[in-house]
Amino acid sequence: MKTRTSKMFLIIMLVSFLSMTLIASGVNYNATLPSPANLATGVYCKTVYPVHVLVNSTNGTKFSVFFWSNDTGSYHKSTTLNSCVNATYYWNLTVNTYSHKYYWGVNYSNATYKNYNNRTYSFTTEAQPLTVTSPSPANGASGVAVSSKRPISVNVHTADGSKMTVFLWSTDTGAYHKDTTRIGVGNTTINWNLTTSSYDHTYTWGINYSNATSKNYHNVTYTFTTTTANGATTNYLTHDVLSIIIAVAILMAIVGIAFTVGATKEGLITIMMVSIIGIIVISIIAGL
Numbered sequence: 559m560k561t562r563t564s565k566m567f568l569i570i571m572l573v574s575f576l577s578m579t580l581i582a583s584g585v586n587y588n589a590t591l592p593s594p595a596n597l598a599t600g601v602y603c604k605t606v607y608p609v610h611v612l613v614n615s616t617n618g619t620k621f622s623v624f625f626w627s628n629d630t631g632s633y634h635k636s637t638t639l640n641s642c643v644n645a646t647y648y649w650n651l652t653v654n655t656y657s658h659k660y661y662w663g664v665n666y667s668n669a670t671y672k673n674y675n676n677r678t679y680s681f682t683t684e685a686q687p688l689t690v691t692s693p694s695p696a697n698g699a700s701g702v703a704v705s706s707k708r709p710i711s712v713n714v715h716t717a718d719g720s721k722m723t724v725f726l727w728s729t730d731t732g733a734y735h736k737d738t739t740r741i742g743v744g745n746t747t748i749n750w751n752l753t754t755s756s757y758d759h760t761y762t763w764g765i766n767y768s769n770a771t772s773k774n775y776h777n778v779t780y781t782f783t784t785t786t787a788n789g790a791t792t793n794y795l796t797h798d799v800l801s802i803i804i805a806v807a808i809l810m811a812i813v814g815i816a817f818t819v820g821a822t823k824e825g826l827i828t829i830m831m832v833s834i835i836g837i838i839v840i841s842i843i844a845g846l
Contacts, residue, residue, distance in 0.1 A: 587621050589613045589664050589677040591646075598681040602774040607653035611664050611677070614644035619668060625649040627662035635665075642666075656686040687769045687776065688722050689715045695782040702782050708754040712765050712778075715745045720769065726750045728763035736766070743767075757787045 591612045594601050601607075615621055623642050626635040629651040636649050653660060663678040692713045695702050702708070708730075716722060724743045727736040730752040737750045754761055764779040 587613065587615050587666050587668070587673075587675055589666065589675075592664075592677070592679045594679075594681040596679040596681075600684045601653065601681045603653055603656050603683040603776075604774075605652060605654050607651045608648055609651055609662055610646050610648040611679075612644075612646045613642065613664065613666050618644075621666050621668055623647055623664060623666045625662065625664055627651050627660065629653060629660055629662070653683060656683055658683050684769075684774065685717065687716065687720070687774070688724075688767045689717065690765055690767075690778045691715070693780045695780075697780040697782070699782040701785045702754070704755050704757060704784050706753055706755055707751040709749060709751055710763055711747050711749045712780075713747050714743060714765070714767065719744065722767050722769060724748060724765060724767045726763065726765055728752050728761065730754060730761050730763070754784055757784055759784050 589611050593610050609625070609627075613621070613623055620641045620643060622638055622640045624636050624638040625647070626633060627649075628634075639647065647664070649662075651660065651662060659680055659682045661678065661680045663676055665674060665676045667674045690712055692711075694709075694711045710726070710728075712726070714722065714724060721742045721744055723739060723741050725736050725739040726748060727734060728750075729735075740748065748765065752761065752763065760781055760783045762779065762781050764777055766775060766777045768775045
Protein backbone atom coordinates (compact mmCIF):
# COMPACT_ATOMS: atom_id res chain seq x y z
CA MET A 559 0.00 0.00 0.00
CA LYS A 560 2.84 2.31 0.88
CA THR A 561 4.55 1.54 -2.43
CA ARG A 562 1.36 2.24 -4.35
CA THR A 563 0.87 5.55 -2.54
CA SER A 564 4.44 6.55 -3.31
CA LYS A 565 3.92 5.79 -7.00
CA MET A 566 0.74 7.88 -7.09
CA PHE A 567 2.59 10.74 -5.44
CA LEU A 568 5.39 10.52 -8.00
CA ILE A 569 2.88 10.48 -10.85
CA ILE A 570 1.08 13.54 -9.47
CA MET A 571 4.38 15.40 -9.07
CA LEU A 572 5.45 14.46 -12.60
CA VAL A 573 2.16 15.62 -14.11
CA SER A 574 2.33 18.87 -12.14
CA PHE A 575 5.91 19.46 -13.31
CA LEU A 576 5.03 18.80 -16.94
CA SER A 577 1.98 21.07 -16.71
CA MET A 578 4.03 23.91 -15.25
CA THR A 579 6.69 23.38 -17.92
CA LEU A 580 4.11 23.56 -20.69
CA ILE A 581 2.57 26.68 -19.23
CA ALA A 582 5.96 28.34 -18.82
CA SER A 583 6.99 27.52 -22.38
CA GLY A 584 3.59 28.17 -23.93
CA VAL A 585 2.07 31.31 -25.43
CA ASN A 586 1.96 33.94 -22.71
CA TYR A 587 1.59 36.97 -25.00
CA ASN A 588 -1.38 38.69 -26.56
CA ALA A 589 -2.06 41.58 -28.95
CA THR A 590 -5.25 43.61 -28.60
CA LEU A 591 -6.86 46.94 -29.46
CA PRO A 592 -5.43 47.38 -32.99
CA SER A 593 -5.84 50.76 -34.60
CA PRO A 594 -7.30 50.98 -37.18
CA ALA A 595 -9.68 48.28 -35.95
CA ASN A 596 -9.51 45.03 -37.85
CA LEU A 597 -11.66 45.13 -41.03
CA ALA A 598 -12.24 48.88 -40.63
CA THR A 599 -13.55 50.75 -43.69
CA GLY A 600 -13.43 54.38 -44.77
CA VAL A 601 -9.95 54.82 -43.28
CA TYR A 602 -8.34 58.18 -43.95
CA CYS A 603 -6.08 58.05 -46.99
CA LYS A 604 -2.80 59.89 -46.31
CA THR A 605 0.90 59.38 -46.92
CA VAL A 606 1.88 58.67 -43.31
CA TYR A 607 -0.69 56.70 -41.35
CA PRO A 608 0.15 55.54 -37.80
CA VAL A 609 -0.98 52.08 -36.71
CA HIS A 610 -0.66 50.71 -33.22
CA VAL A 611 -1.53 47.72 -31.08
CA LEU A 612 -1.35 46.79 -27.41
CA VAL A 613 0.99 43.84 -26.74
CA ASN A 614 1.25 42.30 -23.31
CA SER A 615 2.69 39.32 -21.50
CA THR A 616 0.34 37.50 -19.17
CA ASN A 617 3.15 36.44 -16.86
CA GLY A 618 5.21 39.64 -17.01
CA THR A 619 8.12 38.24 -19.05
CA LYS A 620 9.77 40.47 -21.65
CA PHE A 621 9.32 39.80 -25.35
CA SER A 622 10.32 40.88 -28.88
CA VAL A 623 8.02 42.68 -31.34
CA PHE A 624 8.01 43.70 -35.00
CA PHE A 625 5.34 45.01 -37.35
CA TRP A 626 4.81 44.01 -40.97
CA SER A 627 2.67 45.29 -43.84
CA ASN A 628 2.07 45.23 -47.60
CA ASP A 629 1.49 49.00 -47.80
CA THR A 630 4.37 49.49 -50.27
CA GLY A 631 3.06 46.77 -52.58
CA SER A 632 5.08 43.93 -51.11
CA TYR A 633 5.67 42.47 -47.66
CA HIS A 634 8.14 44.33 -45.46
CA LYS A 635 8.68 44.63 -41.74
CA SER A 636 9.80 47.11 -39.15
CA THR A 637 12.90 46.93 -37.00
CA THR A 638 12.56 44.28 -34.28
CA LEU A 639 12.17 45.70 -30.79
CA ASN A 640 13.69 43.60 -28.03
CA SER A 641 13.15 43.42 -24.27
CA CYS A 642 9.64 44.81 -24.64
CA VAL A 643 7.21 45.19 -21.76
CA ASN A 644 3.44 45.49 -21.72
CA ALA A 645 2.70 48.60 -23.79
CA THR A 646 1.17 50.01 -26.97
CA TYR A 647 3.54 49.87 -29.95
CA TYR A 648 3.38 52.14 -33.01
CA TRP A 649 4.44 52.06 -36.67
CA ASN A 650 3.77 54.31 -39.69
CA LEU A 651 2.33 52.97 -42.95
CA THR A 652 2.13 54.59 -46.37
CA VAL A 653 -1.60 54.75 -47.07
CA ASN A 654 -2.13 56.79 -50.24
CA THR A 655 -4.48 54.75 -52.43
CA TYR A 656 -8.23 55.26 -52.29
CA SER A 657 -10.61 52.28 -51.90
CA HIS A 658 -7.70 49.93 -51.25
CA LYS A 659 -7.45 47.10 -48.75
CA TYR A 660 -4.25 47.10 -46.71
CA TYR A 661 -2.88 44.27 -44.58
CA TRP A 662 -0.65 44.68 -41.57
CA GLY A 663 0.19 42.77 -38.44
CA VAL A 664 2.34 42.33 -35.40
CA ASN A 665 4.69 39.46 -34.66
CA TYR A 666 5.83 38.83 -31.09
CA SER A 667 7.82 36.17 -29.29
CA ASN A 668 9.62 35.52 -26.04
CA ALA A 669 13.06 36.96 -25.41
CA THR A 670 14.83 33.94 -26.92
CA TYR A 671 12.92 34.26 -30.20
CA LYS A 672 10.83 31.18 -29.51
CA ASN A 673 7.07 30.76 -29.55
CA TYR A 674 6.44 33.17 -32.41
CA ASN A 675 2.92 34.54 -32.55
CA ASN A 676 1.31 36.70 -35.20
CA ARG A 677 -1.81 38.81 -35.44
CA THR A 678 -2.97 39.92 -38.87
CA TYR A 679 -5.28 42.87 -39.46
CA SER A 680 -6.72 44.64 -42.47
CA PHE A 681 -8.52 47.89 -43.26
CA THR A 682 -9.92 49.56 -46.38
CA THR A 683 -9.34 53.21 -47.22
CA GLU A 684 -12.04 55.69 -48.05
CA ALA A 685 -13.33 56.22 -51.57
CA GLN A 686 -11.92 59.29 -53.28
CA PRO A 687 -14.04 62.04 -51.73
CA LEU A 688 -13.55 64.67 -54.39
CA THR A 689 -12.26 64.84 -57.96
CA VAL A 690 -10.42 68.08 -58.74
CA THR A 691 -9.98 69.00 -62.42
CA SER A 692 -9.35 71.86 -64.86
CA PRO A 693 -7.22 74.21 -62.76
CA SER A 694 -6.90 77.67 -64.28
CA PRO A 695 -4.15 78.68 -64.89
CA ALA A 696 -3.12 75.15 -65.81
CA ASN A 697 -0.65 73.49 -63.48
CA GLY A 698 2.91 74.40 -64.50
CA ALA A 699 1.73 77.13 -66.91
CA SER A 700 4.22 79.83 -67.92
CA GLY A 701 3.92 83.27 -69.50
CA VAL A 702 0.87 84.11 -67.38
CA ALA A 703 0.13 87.84 -67.42
CA VAL A 704 0.73 89.75 -64.19
CA SER A 705 -2.35 91.12 -62.49
CA SER A 706 -3.46 92.68 -59.24
CA LYS A 707 -6.50 90.40 -59.46
CA ARG A 708 -5.50 87.21 -61.24
CA PRO A 709 -8.59 84.95 -61.38
CA ILE A 710 -7.95 81.29 -60.54
CA SER A 711 -10.47 78.48 -60.60
CA VAL A 712 -10.83 74.73 -60.30
CA ASN A 713 -13.68 72.27 -60.87
CA VAL A 714 -14.70 69.92 -58.06
CA HIS A 715 -16.88 66.82 -58.27
CA THR A 716 -18.07 64.26 -55.73
CA ALA A 717 -18.85 60.83 -57.12
CA ASP A 718 -21.46 60.00 -54.48
CA GLY A 719 -23.06 63.43 -54.39
CA SER A 720 -21.88 64.15 -50.85
CA LYS A 721 -21.15 67.70 -49.75
CA MET A 722 -17.63 68.89 -49.08
CA THR A 723 -15.88 71.62 -47.12
CA VAL A 724 -13.49 73.46 -49.46
CA PHE A 725 -11.11 76.39 -49.45
CA LEU A 726 -8.46 77.70 -51.85
CA TRP A 727 -5.05 78.86 -50.62
CA SER A 728 -1.97 80.58 -52.04
CA THR A 729 1.42 82.10 -51.25
CA ASP A 730 0.93 85.01 -53.67
CA THR A 731 1.45 87.60 -50.91
CA GLY A 732 4.68 85.92 -49.77
CA ALA A 733 3.09 83.91 -46.96
CA TYR A 734 0.47 81.18 -46.85
CA HIS A 735 -3.08 82.48 -46.68
CA LYS A 736 -6.46 81.10 -47.62
CA ASP A 737 -9.77 82.10 -49.09
CA THR A 738 -13.07 81.92 -47.21
CA THR A 739 -13.97 78.33 -46.34
CA ARG A 740 -16.94 77.08 -48.32
CA ILE A 741 -19.19 74.55 -46.58
CA GLY A 742 -21.63 72.19 -48.28
CA VAL A 743 -19.97 72.30 -51.70
CA GLY A 744 -21.19 69.88 -54.38
CA ASN A 745 -20.31 69.69 -58.07
CA THR A 746 -19.21 73.19 -58.97
CA THR A 747 -16.39 75.55 -59.95
CA ILE A 748 -14.47 77.32 -57.19
CA ASN A 749 -13.12 80.80 -58.03
CA TRP A 750 -10.73 83.19 -56.29
CA ASN A 751 -8.47 86.14 -57.16
CA LEU A 752 -4.71 86.29 -56.51
CA THR A 753 -2.26 89.18 -56.54
CA THR A 754 0.32 88.22 -59.18
CA SER A 755 2.14 91.50 -59.77
CA SER A 756 5.73 90.18 -60.01
CA TYR A 757 7.24 89.38 -63.41
CA ASP A 758 8.92 86.04 -64.07
CA HIS A 759 7.75 84.69 -60.71
CA THR A 760 6.42 81.22 -59.85
CA TYR A 761 3.26 81.29 -57.77
CA THR A 762 1.90 78.39 -55.75
CA TRP A 763 -1.76 77.79 -54.96
CA GLY A 764 -4.02 74.88 -54.18
CA ILE A 765 -7.30 73.52 -52.93
CA ASN A 766 -7.95 71.91 -49.57
CA TYR A 767 -11.08 69.82 -49.11
CA SER A 768 -12.62 67.46 -46.62
CA ASN A 769 -15.68 65.32 -46.23
CA ALA A 770 -18.28 67.07 -44.08
CA THR A 771 -18.62 64.01 -41.83
CA SER A 772 -15.19 62.32 -41.72
CA LYS A 773 -13.18 65.57 -41.54
CA ASN A 774 -10.40 63.85 -43.49
CA TYR A 775 -8.48 66.71 -45.11
CA HIS A 776 -6.89 66.45 -48.55
CA ASN A 777 -4.90 68.90 -50.65
CA VAL A 778 -3.98 69.44 -54.30
CA THR A 779 -1.21 71.93 -55.16
CA TYR A 780 -0.63 73.86 -58.42
CA THR A 781 1.94 76.34 -59.74
CA PHE A 782 2.23 78.84 -62.59
CA THR A 783 4.88 81.37 -63.69
CA THR A 784 4.21 84.92 -64.84
CA THR A 785 5.62 86.48 -67.99
CA THR A 786 8.87 88.44 -68.09
CA ALA A 787 8.78 92.26 -67.90
CA ASN A 788 6.36 93.70 -70.48
CA GLY A 789 6.07 90.26 -71.97
CA ALA A 790 9.58 90.51 -73.42
CA THR A 791 11.95 87.64 -73.75
CA THR A 792 15.71 87.87 -73.93
CA ASN A 793 16.95 87.94 -77.54
CA TYR A 794 20.63 87.20 -77.36
CA LEU A 795 21.26 87.77 -81.10
CA THR A 796 19.82 91.29 -81.01
CA HIS A 797 21.72 91.95 -77.81
CA ASP A 798 25.04 90.95 -79.41
CA VAL A 799 24.43 92.99 -82.59
CA LEU A 800 23.62 96.06 -80.51
CA SER A 801 26.80 95.56 -78.51
CA ILE A 802 28.90 95.41 -81.69
CA ILE A 803 27.29 98.60 -83.04
CA ILE A 804 28.01 100.43 -79.80
CA ALA A 805 31.63 99.22 -79.78
CA VAL A 806 32.21 100.33 -83.39
CA ALA A 807 30.67 103.72 -82.67
CA ILE A 808 33.00 104.20 -79.70
CA LEU A 809 36.00 103.20 -81.82
CA MET A 810 35.06 105.62 -84.61
CA ALA A 811 34.59 108.42 -82.09
CA ILE A 812 38.06 107.83 -80.65
CA VAL A 813 39.66 107.78 -84.10
CA GLY A 814 37.80 110.95 -85.09
CA ILE A 815 38.99 112.77 -82.01
CA ALA A 816 42.58 111.64 -82.62
CA PHE A 817 42.44 112.72 -86.26
CA THR A 818 41.04 116.12 -85.27
CA VAL A 819 43.90 116.83 -82.89
CA GLY A 820 46.44 115.97 -85.62
CA ALA A 821 47.72 112.59 -84.54
CA THR A 822 50.27 110.90 -86.82
CA LYS A 823 49.46 107.77 -88.86
CA GLU A 824 51.39 105.62 -86.42
CA GLY A 825 49.64 107.32 -83.54
CA LEU A 826 46.23 106.64 -85.08
CA ILE A 827 47.07 102.94 -85.52
CA THR A 828 48.24 102.72 -81.93
CA ILE A 829 45.08 104.46 -80.68
CA MET A 830 42.89 102.11 -82.75
CA MET A 831 44.65 99.00 -81.44
CA VAL A 832 44.46 100.14 -77.84
CA SER A 833 40.79 101.11 -78.30
CA ILE A 834 39.88 97.74 -79.82
CA ILE A 835 41.63 95.86 -77.03
CA GLY A 836 39.94 98.09 -74.45
CA ILE A 837 36.49 97.53 -75.98
CA ILE A 838 37.03 93.74 -76.02
CA VAL A 839 38.18 93.73 -72.38
CA ILE A 840 35.26 95.94 -71.26
CA SER A 841 32.79 93.79 -73.24
CA ILE A 842 34.07 90.61 -71.58
CA ILE A 843 33.89 92.16 -68.10
CA ALA A 844 30.38 93.51 -68.73
CA GLY A 845 29.20 90.18 -70.12
CA LEU A 846 28.31 91.61 -73.52
